[in-house]
Amino acid sequence: MKTLFERVFRGSDEMFAKAEAEVNKIAAEVGRDAPLTMPSTAYFLACIYAYIGKKVTNVGELQDALADVKAMMLREPRTNSIFQSGVGTAIAAEMIEACKYVKTDAPYEGTNYHGHFTDAEVRELGVPLVTGDIPGFVVMIGPAPSTEEAVETIKGYQSRGIFVFLIGGIIEQAVEAGVSMGFPVRVVPVGEDIWSVGHVISLVVRAAMIFGAIQPGDVEGFHKYTFERINAFVNAYKPVNDITVACGAGAIKLGFPVITNDHDDMWAVPKSLIIYDDTKDWIDTSIEARGIKLKITKIDIPVSFSSAFEGEIIRKGDMQIEIDGSRKDCFELVLTKDASEVEDHKIEVVGPEMDEFEPGSKISLSYTVEVAGKNMQPDFEPVFERKIHSFLNCVEGLMHTGQRDMIRVRVSKADFEAGFRFRHIGEVLYAKIKSEFDTVVDKCQVRIVVGDEANAELRRQANEVFDKRDERLKSMTDESVPVFYSCIMCQAFSPSHVCIVTPERLGLCGAVSWLDAKATNELDPQGPCQVVTKERCTDERTGRYEDVDEAVAQYSHGALEHVTLYSLLEDPMTSCGCFECICGIEPCSMGVVITCREFAGMTPLGMTFSEMASMTGGGVQTPGFMGHGKHYIASHKFLKAEGGVARLVWLPKDLKDQIRDKLNETAKDLYGIENFADMVADETSCPNGDPEELLAYLTEVGHPVLGMEPFDM
Ligand code: SF4
Ligand code: ZN
Numbered sequence: 001m002k003t004l005f006e007r008v009f010r011g012s013d014e015m016f017a018k019a020e021a022e023v024n025k026i027a028a029e030v031g032r033d034a035p036l037t038m039p040s041t042a043y044f045l046a047c048i049y050a051y052i053g054k055k056v057t058n059v060g061e062l063q064d065a066l067a068d069v070k071a072m073m074l075r076e077p078r079t080n081s082i083f084q085s086g087v088g089t090a091i092a093a094e095m096i097e098a099c100k101y102v103k104t105d106a107p108y109e110g111t112n113y114h115g116h117f118t119d120a121e122v123r124e125l126g127v128p129l130v131t132g133d134i135p136g137f138v139v140m141i142g143p144a145p146s147t148e149e150a151v152e153t154i155k156g157y158q159s160r161g162i163f164v165f166l167i168g169g170i171i172e173q174a175v176e177a178g179v180s181m182g183f184p185v186r187v188v189p190v191g192e193d194i195w196s197v198g199h200v201i202s203l204v205v206r207a208a209m210i211f212g213a214i215q216p217g218d219v220e221g222f223h224k225y226t227f228e229r230i231n232a233f234v235n236a237y238k239p240v241n242d243i244t245v246a247c248g249a250g251a252i253k254l255g256f257p258v259i260t261n262d263h264d265d266m267w268a269v270p271k272s273l274i275i276y277d278d279t280k281d282w283i284d285t286s287i288e289a290r291g292i293k294l295k296i297t298k299i300d301i302p303v304s305f306s307s308a309f310e311g312e313i314i315r316k317g318d319m320q321i322e323i324d325g326s327r328k329d330c331f332e333l334v335l336t337k338d339a340s341e342v343e344d345h346k347i348e349v350v351g352p353e354m355d356e357f358e359p360g361s362k363i364s365l366s367y368t369v370e371v372a373g374k375n376m377q378p379d380f381e382p383v384f385e386r387k388i389h390s391f392l393n394c395v396e397g398l399m400h401t402g403q404r405d406m407i408r409v410r411v412s413k414a415d416f417e418a419g420f421r422f423r424h425i426g427e428v429l430y431a432k433i434k435s436e437f438d439t440v441v442d443k444c445q446v447r448i449v450v451g452d453e454a455n456a457e458l459r460r461q462a463n464e465v466f467d468k469r470d471e472r473l474k475s476m477t478d479e480s481v482p483v484f485y486s487c488i489m490c491q492a493f494s495p496s497h498v499c500i501v502t503p504e505r506l507g508l509c510g511a512v513s514w515l516d517a518k519a520t521n522e523l524d525p526q527g528p529c530q531v532v533t534k535e536r537c538t539d540e541r542t543g544r545y546e547d548v549d550e551a552v553a554q555y556s557h558g559a560l561e562h563v564t565l566y567s568l569l570e571d572p573m574t575s576c577g578c579f580e581c582i583c584g585i586e587p588c589s590m591g592v593v594i595t596c597r598e599f600a601g602m603t604p605l606g607m608t609f610s611e612m613a614s615m616t617g618g619g620v621q622t623p624g625f626m627g628h629g630k631h632y633i634a635s636h637k638f639l640k641a642e643g644g645v646a647r648l649v650w651l652p653k654d655l656k657d658q659i660r661d662k663l664n665e666t667a668k669d670l671y672g673i674e675n676f677a678d679m680v681a682d683e684t685s686c687p688n689g690d691p692e693e694l695l696a697y698l699t700e701v702g703h704p705v706l707g708m709e710p711f712d713m
Pocket of ligand 2: 126
C-alpha cells in the first residue's frame, strides 16, 4: 500500500520527468539560445524567479534550472519535505507550460483555456482584494461528480465573490453547461492538464512580488506572504492522481488548504488536507478551513448578487430592456433629505413596470435615492452616487455604465424571466446604501420614474444639482482645503504603502478622491483614511510638509520618512501595485511618458506597462518612476516640481482621449497653450515608438518640453 509520502514523491518525480522531457525536447528543436518570454510579464518564469531567484530568458536557462528544481524535491520521509517537494512540483509544472510559449505567444488561442496570466491581470486584482470584494481564490481540479454539481459549486463560489480557477475535466462540464467564463467574471478555465496549475502559482508569487515587495529567492518570505495574505484553497475531486497529490502538497506549503473526497492513501492533516465526502458541502467547508470572512448583504431580488458579476457584459441580443441615457432622459441621483421626508425602505416605481415594454426597448428612466441621517452630509452624496455603478453591476444579468445623466443600464432577458423588475433596482440600492453607509444613513428610500415626459423635467433639476457640485469641486484645491487624508487600504497587500490623497491628487488606484477619503474617514473614524494636517509646509515647489512626513512615517511603520506631493524625482510618493497609470522619464526629450494598465503595447521607453510597473511597487520609493491615477494627469499639480504637465510627451491614445478636455484646459491655464493634447505623442502619431521618432514629432509640433530645463538627475 502506498502512503501519502510515497504518493507525493511519486507525483513529483512524475512531474519532474515530464518537465525534463519537454524542456529537452524543445531545446533539441529550437536550440538553447532560443528566447523564452512569457507574454506581458516582467517577472520571467515567475515561479523560478521567485523561488530560485533566477531569470529565465531563453531555453538554455530553462534547461539549467532543471537541476535547481530537482534539488528542491527532497526525499526524506518527513512532513516538511513532502510539502517542499510539492513546491518543486509546481515549479516543474510552470516549466512544462513555459515550453508551450517558446514558439508562440498564444498557445491556447482558439481553445477553451486561458493559460498564462499577464501582469496586468495580476494587478487588476489589487483593488478588489483590498476591499474584500474578492475574499478568496479556489482552484477546482478534476471533473465534479456531475455537470449539475460542477455548475452549482462554481456559481456558489462566484456568488460569494470567490475567484474560481478551473483545471481539468471540470472545464468541459462548465463549457457543456454554458457557464460564462473569463477573467472579468472571475471564473477562469486555466488548462486541461494538471501542469496548468503552474499558471496559478505564477500569479500568486507575482502578487507577492508586486504588492508585497517580496524579493526573488526569499523562499520563506513568499511562504509567509501567501499564508498570511492570500486566501486561496484547493478543491480536488476524486480520483486524484499522484501528480495532483504532489501539487496539493505544494499548495499546503503555501498555506492553501486542500479539500478532497479521495481516500486512497490520503491522511487528513488538520486545517491543511481535509478529506470530506459530501462534495456538495465543499464551499462552506473550504471557506471555513481557510478562515475566510464573507461580507454578506441580504438583498431581496430574484437573481444572484456578487462582485463576481461586476465585469459581466450583456449583449444587445440578450437584453430585455435598456435604460439609455445616450438618447433619452435618464439619471441617477443621491440626495440628502430631512428625516421627516424619508420613509425607510420605501421603493416607489412611478410609471409603467418592465412588463409593459416590448423586449429590446430603450427607455427613459431615473432613480433617485433619498437618504436621511443625523451625521449625513451633502458632501457624501457624490461618494454614494459613484458606488451605484458597482452596486448595480453586482446583479447577475445586469450591466451598468456611466454616471449622473449619462447612464446606460441593460437588464438581460434571463433576469426578466427570473422575475427581475425595475423595483428590484430600488431594492439593491436600498440594501447596499443602508449596509455600506450605516454610520450616517438612518433612513433611505428610492424613487424610480419611468417615462419620457416626467424625466425631461426631472433631469433638468438633477443637472442643477450636478452643476452645483461641480462648482464646489472645482473650487477645491490643495490650498483651499484644511487637511489632506492618508489611505492605507492597500496595506493588506503592500504592508508599507501609504497614499496621501489631496483634492488635486487622487489615490493612485483612481478609486479614492479627496472627498472619498474624507467620507471614509467620517464613516469609519478608526478606518484606513486618516486626517493629515498641512500646517508646516517646508517646500511649496515639491509639496513637502513636515506633517505629511510624520504621517507617512507613522502609517508606513517607519518604512518611509519623507514624501513629496508633487515630485517624481525628489522623494516621490510610493506605489502599491494597483496603480491605474505609471509615468517614467524619457531621457532623449527630457519629458515624461505615461502608460496605463489597459494598454498592452510598447512605450518609447522600450518598456511595456508591465515592465514599467515592475520598476516600482510594494510601497517602495523609486525616483523616476511613479504609479498614479488617470485623473492626476490633468491636475494642476501633476509633476509640479518638474515643471508640470508640459513634461508629458507620450501616452496611449485611448487614455489621452479620456482626459483630453481637462488636459487642454490645464495646459491653457498653466502655460497658455491651446490644444496641448494634440502635441502629446501617442502610438498612432509615433508608430515605431522609438525615441528618435518621438523627438522628431515633438519638434514638429513645437512641444513645450523642448524649451524646458533638463531634469536634475
Ligand atoms: Fe490603495 Fe492608495 Fe487607492 Fe487607498 S488610495 S486604495 S492606499 S491605492
Ligand atoms: Zn493598491
